[in-house]
Amino acid sequence: xxxxxxxxxxxxxxxxxxxxxxxxxxxxxxxxxxxxxxxxxxxxxxxxxxxxxxxxxxxxxxxxxxxxxxxxxxxxxxxxxxxxxxxxxxxxxxxxxxxxxxxxxxxxxxxxxxxxxxxxxxxxxxxxxxxxxxxxxxxxxxxxxxxxxxxxxxxxxxxxxxxxxxxxxxxxxxxxxxxxxxxxxxxxxxxxxxxxxxxxxxxxxxxxxxxxxxxxxxxxxxxxxxxxxxxxxxxxxxxxxxxxxxxxxxxxxxxxxxxxxxxxxxxxxxxxxxxxxxxxxxxxxxxxxxxxxxxxxxxxxxxxxxxxxxxxxxxxxxxxxxxxxxxxxxxxxxxxxxxxxxxxxxxxxxxxxxxxxxxxxxxxxxxxxxxxxxxxxxxxxxxxxxxxxxxxxxxxxxxxxxxxxxxxxxxxxxxxxxxxxxxxxxxxxxxxxxxxxxxxxxxxxxxxxxxxxxxxxxxxxxxxxxxxxxxxxxxxxxxxxxxxxxxxxxxxxxxxxxxxxxxxxxxxxxxxxxxxxxxxxxxxxxxxxxxxxxxxxxxxxxxxxxxxxxxxxxxxxxxxxxxxxxxxxxxxxxxxxxxxxxxxxxxxxxxxxxxxxxxxxxxxxxxxxxxxxxxxxxxxxxxxxxxxxxxxxxxxxxxxxxxxxxxxxxxxxxx
Ligand code: C2E
Ligand code: MG
Ligand code: MG
Numbered sequence: 001x002x003x004x005x006x007x008x009x010x011x012x013x014x015x016x017x018x019x020x021x022x023x024x025x026x027x028x029x030x031x032x033x034x035x036x037x038x039x040x041x042x043x044x045x046x047x048x049x050x051x052x053x054x055x056x057x058x059x060x061x062x063x064x065x066x067x068x069x070x071x072x073x074x075x076x077x078x079x080x081x082x083x084x085x086x087x088x089x090x091x092x093x094x095x096x097x098x099x100x101x102x103x104x105x106x107x108x109x110x111x112x113x114x115x116x117x118x119x120x121x122x123x124x125x126x127x128x129x130x131x132x133x134x135x136x137x138x139x140x141x142x143x144x145x146x147x148x149x150x151x152x153x154x155x156x157x158x159x160x161x162x163x164x165x166x167x168x169x170x171x172x173x174x175x176x177x178x179x180x181x182x183x184x185x186x187x188x189x190x191x192x193x194x195x196x197x198x199x200x201x202x203x204x205x206x207x208x209x210x211x212x213x214x215x216x217x218x219x220x221x222x223x224x225x226x227x228x229x230x231x232x233x234x235x236x237x238x239x240x241x242x243x244x245x246x247x248x249x250x251x252x253x254x255x256x257x258x259x260x261x262x263x264x265x266x267x268x269x270x271x272x273x274x275x276x277x278x279x280x281x282x283x284x285x286x287x288x289x290x291x292x293x294x295x296x297x298x299x300x301x302x303x304x305x306x307x308x309x310x311x312x313x314x315x316x317x318x319x320x321x322x323x324x325x326x327x328x329x330x331x332x333x334x335x336x337x338x339x340x341x342x343x344x345x346x347x348x349x350x351x352x353x354x355x356x357x358x359x360x361x362x363x364x365x366x367x368x369x370x371x372x373x374x375x376x377x378x379x380x381x382x383x384x385x386x387x388x389x390x391x392x393x394x395x396x397x398x399x400x401x402x403x404x405x406x407x408x409x410x411x412x413x414x415x416x417x418x419x420x421x422x423x424x425x426x427x428x429x430x431x432x433x434x435x436x437x438x439x440x441x442x443x444x445x446x447x448x449x450x451x452x453x454x455x456x457x458x459x460x461x462x463x464x465x466x467x468x469x470x471x472x473x474x475x476x477x478x479x480x481x482x483x484x485x486x487x488x489x490x491x492x493x494x495x496x497x498x499x500x501x502x503x504x505x506x507x508x509x510x511x512x513x514x515x516x517x518x519x520x521x522x523x524x525x526x527x528x529x530x531x532x533x534x535x536x537x538x539x540x541x542x543x544x545x546x547x548x549x550x551x552x553x554x555x556x557x558x559x560x561x562x563x564x565x566x567x568x569x570x571x572x573x574x575x576x577x578x579x580x581x582x583x584x585x586x587x588x589x590x591x592x593x594x595x596x597x598x599x600x601x602x603x604x605x606x607x608x609x610x611x612x613x614x615x616x617x618x619x620x621x622x623x624x625x626x627x628x629x630x631x632x633x634x635x636x637x638x639x640x641x642x643x644x645x646x647x648x649x650x651x652x653x654x655x
Contacts, residue, residue: 018073018092020044021082026053029082038073038094040066051075053088061095071096118193118214124207126150138193138216140186151212156190158182167197171210175199180217192217236286237293240307245315248305249367252317256360263360264326266316267374268296268333271352271386273312284343288351291341299336315374321462323359323391327400328407328463330355330389338387354381355389359396406459409445414468418444421476422643425652426495426614426636429628434653436493436527438636439477440643441469457499466499471511473497478521480646485521489653495527495557500534504541509548516552523553527578531559535574543573550575557614561602572609579606583617586637590622603630 012019018035022028031044041047051062054077064071077090112119118135122128128146136142139154146153159182170177178196185191193214200209232244240248249265256263270292277285289312296306296314305317316333320326337353356378358370365373373392380397381390391397413419423437443451460466474496481494502508516523528549535542535558546556557578558571562585571579581602585595599615606613615627618637627635641652 016094018094020049020090020092021080021087022049022053022090023082023085023087026050029087035092038071038092039064040068049090051090053077053090059093061099064096072099118212118216120151120212120214122151122210122212124209126210129209135214138185138191138214139183145186154183156182156184158190171197171199172207175201181214183214192221234308234310237290237308239293239297239314242307242309245307245309245317246367246371248307248317249370252319253360253365253367253370256319262320262323264318264320264323264329265358265360265370265374266318266326266330266333266389267356267358267371267378268314268316268337269354269356269378269382270312270314270337271354271382273351276349276351280343280345280347280349284345284347284349287343288341288349292337292351295336295339296333299333315371320359323361323396324400324403325462326357326359326391327389327404330357331404334387334389352387354378354386356381357389357391357396359391359393403459406456407463407465410443410456410460410465413443413445414465414472418446419469419472419476420444420450420645421473421480422645423480423494423649424636424643425640425649426493426634427640428634429624429632434492434640435634436495437649438495438497438529438643439473440497441473442643461499461501464501466501467505470497470499470502471515474512475515475519478515478519478526481525482519482521484650489650491525493525493527493555494521495529497529497559498534500531503530503534503545508545509552512549512554513552516554524555527555527557529557529559529580532561532563546575560616562598571611576611578614579611580614580616581632583637586615586617586623586627589626596626599627599632600630603632607631 012032015032016034018038019030019032020028020035021030026048028044028047028049036042036044039049052060052075059074059076061072061074064073072095074093074095075090077088080087080089112130112132115132116134118138119130119132120128120135121130128149128151131141131143131146139146141153167177167179176196176198178194180192181195182190182192193216195212195214197210197212199207200211202208232241233239234241252263255261273285273288276288289308292312292314293306293308296316300306300316300318307315307317309315316329318326318329320329333355334353338350340348340350342348356374356376358365358373358377360370377390377392377397381388384390389397389400391400420442422440422442424440425434426436426438427433428435441453441457443453443456445451457466457469460469477494477496481492484492498508512526512528515521516526530546535546550556555577556575557580558574558576559580560582561579562582579602581599585599585602588595589599590596603613612633614634614636615623615632616636618624618627618635618639620639623637624635624639641649644652
């Protein structure tokens with residue numbers, strides 16, 4: 001028995017779990033070596049271990065406060081009788097290591113799940129074994145959808161084989177790769193990500209897993225873009241700011257220098273803005289600025305040419321045809337910025353605007369200098385009483401204002417019936433008879449007497465007013481022609497000028513047809529004069545337009561021939577009837593031999609093309625004699641008469 005007890009004790013000594021027997025009060029009656037080692041409290045005998053005597057059935061984990069640090073033990077106990085006294089035997093298992101490993105895993109899990117980076121773990125065959133929520137968020141794939149698949153699933157097709165070969169060579173060589181990859185989300189969107197891949201090896205050095213950590217760069221890129229945007233734009237109106245304007249200005253200057261096209265910088269300052277800001281508050285002020293920004297942007301041709309300088313200063317960068325054209329733009333701006341603004345508070349406000357203009361033509365200006373010039377022009381405009389524009393250069397301002405003045409008055413002239421048609425006789429050289437007349441517009445201005453077309457036609461052309469003028473002249477001429485016919489006058493060909501602008505409007509033929517119809521004037525007696533430049537503008541379209549006009553039965557003449565670039569051969573393409581030699585070639589007959597030769601050549605070739613030839617600006621008999629000798633068909637000029645009102649023209653006819 002003793003022996004067997006010894007054996008039993010021997011067993012207790014050798015097992016690695018602790019065995020402790022305590023009495024009913026918890027005092028230790030027996031402890032094996034393992035128990036002493038686990039508790040680290042020296043000899044346990046007689047000590048109170050302060051452990052629960054009735055741990056739950058499956059055992060209970062307790063904390064151990066030990067010299068070597070915190071530990072965990074799992075307890076199991078059972079009542080027994082020890083030296084005839086009721087006692088308990090407690091089995092103690094040190095589970096510290098397992099607990100620590102467990103904790104570590106839990107911690108790793110928490111990190112894995114909560115990190116904002118996408119994590120992907122594959123086995124050694126690159127089959128996905130685990131992903132984290134961030135990965136799902138980035139790619140759009142749930143765990144169930146990717147488990148067992150390979151990362152090939154995300155392939156965007158943006159990288160070639162070599163890219164992936166290099167990547168894998170690095171992973172298999174150094175165990176690591178990092179770089180940017182374009183991947184594809186479940187919804188098909190391709191996005192950039194920064195990715196870092198590690199090969200995990202087991203104890204034997206064999207790769208067991210690959211772990212990929214990825215950051216979605218597209219969001220980063222977006223915010224970088226936003227930052228960049230904010231650096232170059234005004235946050236309130238989202239228009240480009242001064243910085244961006246300066247770089248655009250430089251770009252514009254480069255282009256202007258290369259192409260020789262003028263570039264205009266308009267600085268716009270709101271009049272009375274401060275009053276509104278002060279009286280209605282900043283919110284209203286902000287709203288107003290936004291409305292101004294949107295009005296300006298709507299008006300501007302091209303993208304992003306409007307910018308805001310902070311405060312109530314805006315700038316507009318614009319390619320222009322001429323320095324004068326800027327005046328109309330400036331005037332438009334002043335006009336539409338002065339329209340009332342309806343604020344969201346229900347208040348209606350009005351402001352004005354002043355504009356300073358700087359023009360880059362070929363002088364070597366820097367962006368800063370242009371800005372300074374526009375600024376000082378703006379100052380000028382404001383001191384002169386606001387609601388105005390000013391050029392940096394005073395003479396430009398004067399010229400432009402005069403133009404604008406004419407433009408305003410011309411609009412009124414059209415509606416108030418201040419235009420007149422004068423008729424200049426066209427004479428058939430062979431018979432010496434007046435066979436027609438050219439209708440030439442005049443402006444009977446209430447302030448300044450009779451204004452010649454040279455002073456207002458160019459302005460009318462650049463503003464589009466010419467359309468209304470030409471329509472009016474055409475109608476007036478047809479009405480007059482019809483009156484003359486009804487009065488029994490001999491048939492006359494009445495020639496009307498058509499501007500290049502008007503010609504390029506597609507509905508020209510329609511307008512002519514309507515006027516003919518409404519006035520009853522026969523098409524065959526109407527001649528339309530077109531300039532070379534009108535025909536040259538849109539060659540193929542011009543042919544089509546001319547054919548359409550021709551189909552109405554009217555005659556077509558080319559005016560001012562010799563001042564443009566068209567060759568006679570080129571004229572063959574157009575359905576013309578008459579060629580009018582420009583006055584320039586007639587002026588110096590009979591002195592200028594070369595002009596005379598040109599006239600001879602033109603007449604010869606025009607006849608070869610079956611065109612009638614009319615010489616313009618014939619003032620004396622020498623000129624007429626030469627033209628007669630060369631076989632010219634008709635002429636018009638002061639020799640017969642200046643352009644005159646209808647009543648006087650009738651007298652010329654001898655009625
Ligand atoms: P144009 O069509 O070449 O008209 C001929 C111009 O030469 C007219 O000037 C006429 O008065 C002038 N002229 C005619 N004979 C002589 C002459 O012997 N000596 C001199 N020194 N001049 C002569 P005007 O009426 O001042 O018209 C100038 C230009 O204005 C016209 O040139 C035409 O291009 C344009 N124009 C006139 N009326 C109209 C119109 O109703 N519509 C359009 N679109 N243009 C018009
Ligand atoms: Mg003419
Ligand atoms: Mg002419």
